[in-house]
Amino acid sequence: MKIKNEHIIIDGIDKKILRALMEDARTPVLEIARSVGISGAAIHQRLRKLEKSGLIAGSKFIINPAILGYTTMAYVGVYLDKAMNNPEAVKQLQKIPEVLECHYTTGHWSIFLKLLCRDNAHLMEVLNKNIQSISGVSRTETFISLDQQIDRQISI
Numbered sequence: 001m002k003i004k005n006e007h008i009i010i011d012g013i014d015k016k017i018l019r020a021l022m023e024d025a026r027t028p029v030l031e032i033a034r035s036v037g038i039s040g041a042a043i044h045q046r047l048r049k050l051e052k053s054g055l056i057a058g059s060k061f062i063i064n065p066a067i068l069g070y071t072t073m074a075y076v077g078v079y080l081d082k083a084m085n086n087p088e089a090v091k092q093l094q095k096i097p098e099v100l101e102c103h104y105t106t107g108h109w110s111i112f113l114k115l116l117c118r119d120n121a122h123l124m125e126v127l128n129k130n131i132q133s134i135s136g137v138s139r140t141e142t143f144i145s146l147d148q149q150i151d152r153q154i155s156i
Contacts, residue, residue: 001049008053010156013038017046018056018156025059065116072117073145076127077109078137085136086110092134098126109141120144 002009010018013036020032029047033040050056065071080089086104089111093099101114113131117123123144132140 001046001053001055008055010050010055014046014050015156017043018050021056021059022153022156069118070116072119072123073148074115074117074123075143075145076113076115076131077141077143078111078113078131079108079139079141080110080136081138082136083110089134089136093131096126096130098122098130 001011001014016036017032020027020035029043030040033043036043047056078089080086090102090104093102093111093113098115098117099113100116103112104110105112115123115126117126123142127140127142131137
């Protein structure tokens with residue numbers, strides 16, 4: 001790994017390590033070491049450097065929300081009365097557990113949200129009672145995802 005113009009440049013070994021962990025973060029270090037052809041200690045050292053550089057932001061288990069009964073994924077464009085209302089609106093949106101992502105955007109909306117709800121009735125309740133009641137929210141525009149076609153990270 002090298003740092004050039006504040007950007008990290010990773011070598012082939014780093015790429016192999018990252019690809020293995022992106023595929024399955026629980027892959028044992030020794031298994032990666034055997035496939036790459038270097039020692040487990042060298043893998044640990046490279047991983048520490050990659051973490052310290054900020055390239056690796058952690059690892060996590062992925063929950064299948066459908067198993068818990070959450071089947072409606074929606075994207076919501078939020079129109080605010082004034083851009084200066086954004087910080088307070090975001091503070092209120094953080095309190096809503098169904099809000100998975102919140103983006104400050106350009107274009108038509110001030111804020112763009114990703115929501116996960118049990119069903120359409122639950123979505124309507126979250127929109128009407130939680131989101132549209134936030135001070136400064138003038139209206140919302142909702143898109144329901146019928147099926148996720150692509151789910152990936154950046155290519156390494």
